[in-house]
Amino acid sequence: MPNLEVNGKTIALTDEGYLENFEDWDKDVAEALAKEEGIELTENHWKVIEVLQNKYKEKREFPTLRRLAKDSGLKTKDLYDLFPKKPLKKAARIAGLPKPSSCG
């Protein structure tokens, strides 16, 4: 099983690189995951991460990309700019959430 080293702590990841335990997540972990994706986190990234985490905590499911954009005060295009190619998957991974299986 792959691991991630952050601030001297070893964090367990799934085979696909998602956090095994959300309790391991903090902002430094998010930065480290983002770095692996080649993303430098900006204010808008954090906004999306927060919306995604709240939504997931509330419903145990992922929003559609459209809903995520709306709730983050962004456009769908912005999500593709922030998290290139696979916006929902990359955002979920950096937010410490499981791999989304949403199809919207």
Added chain:
Amino acid sequence: MDNTEVKKLAIIISKNSIEDVYAGLIMANGAVMEGIETIVFFTFFGLDAITKKTMNNLKVDNYKAFLERMPLNGEMPENAQDFVTEQVKNMLDQMDIAPVDEFLEMIQAGGGKIYGCKLAVEMFNLKKEDLYDELDGIISVGEMYEMVGGAQIIYI
């Protein structure tokens, strides 16, 4: 990387019912969200989904199949097709699924391309200005195949 991974996909939509058009749009958007290079080619009646006048007024075709799957309160209304169409549109809205025009924008926001079939556009006597403004082009079948290259093709 898994060498069976789909890298490029073309979805051809030739029908104009909500169920057919949305099946295509949802698959296209799902592909774009996976980073797959995606082309959607609208032909024949599928052109209704990229024609300004009709794109947001598509109807359910197989309303009987929907009625078998949806709870119906009270009597079957006189115009069942319109009734079911309204129900389905509300359901899509509740599921955060965009109307057709916005759906096309979302696919393009992720880098997907939307094309109309030249032959069908001519056959139905449509003008460029009748069609969705952000269309990536009106192209021949030959041009579509060139663009598709070695992509997987889904026909609806």
